[in-house]
Amino acid sequence: MGSFVLLRQGGLGMGWRSVFLGNESPSRARLIAMSSTYAVLGLLGHGLITDFIPTADWLSDGVIPSVLVAGILSLAFYWTLLTDRGHFALETPQLVRWLAVVLAPVLLFMCCLIVLVYAGGDLQARFWGRPQSVTVTLEKQHTNSRRTCHYRLVGEDLKRSLFKHACVQQERYGTLPARAAYVLVGRSSSLGLHIDEIMTSSGERILSPLEALLR
Structure with a gap:
């Protein structure tokens, strides 16, 4: 019985909220943020595995909003680093840190484009096409x-x-x-x-x- 209590205290008995939301009693803001993150990751995964051919117009129209969203997210990323509100793990190699900083806008743009154009377009065609x-x-x-x-x-x-x-x-x-x-x-x-x-x-x-x- 004592071992079971120790295991729970050690984290092996954490509830699903702690695992997926980081807290057993998350605030509404954290709940919305984490739920949105999982939804975006799900759409990103869908966009990567689905077979979808966007029209030339839809592909072109998706570039500008993807650039805007990627720009906002990149600025937020740099702001958290500059204000020490966010930081890399201590064991992260210096090269990886520099690559993350330099490539963040490009990677975020690609993710936004996949989510909007490919995942969003594919789901629209599946359900309403x-x-x-x-x-x-x-x-x-x-x-x-x-x-x-x-x-x-x-x-x-x-x-x-x-x-x-x-x-x-x-x-x-x-x-x-x-x-x-x-x-x-x-x-x-x-x-x-x-x-x-x-x-x-x-x-x-x-x-x-x-x-x-x-x-």
């Missing part, structure tokens, strides 16, 4: 990439997507022609096209590596 199929011409591309897949389909119609390609299984890649017509099936809105699946012109579905793994 109409079913649509678009025939496009794509080419095979093999590359040794550490950030994403090695076997891809690329083309002019995918250039506005976040990663500018669609991933394909290695086994399926070898059976595809070097250049062919494919059908992008999904939901379309004024903001862009959410892709549910990619099919060959004969109606055969192309699986991504993740889809093949989950099957």
Whole structure:
């Protein structure tokens, strides 16, 4: 019994509020701030994994608000550092600190653009868009990439997507022609096209590596 009490006092028995909000009795301001942070992180994650092609207008319109929000957040970040209201952990290497300070505006802009244009646009197309199929011409591309897949389909119609390609299984890649017509099936809105699946012109579905793994 004594060990159990010690474990709870040591933090292993913390409630979910302490884990996710930093306090068992958070203030309303802290609750709103933390909830907003988790919501933005969720949208960022969604934008990174979804298959969405924004329209040229939506992509262009999203740049200015993303720059403005990133600028405000960057100024807030620098202000907290200059006024000692925020600081890096003592063990953070000096190089990492300088990179964080220098690259903060760029990274924040990229995050804002992904959240607004890709996550926001994709959710709008999913829930309020109409079913649509678009025939496009794509080419095979093999590359040794550490950030994403090695076997891809690329083309002019995918250039506005976040990663500018669609991933394909290695086994399926070898059976595809070097250049062919494919059908992008999904939901379309004024903001862009959410892709549910990619099919060959004969109606055969192309699986991504993740889809093949989950099957």
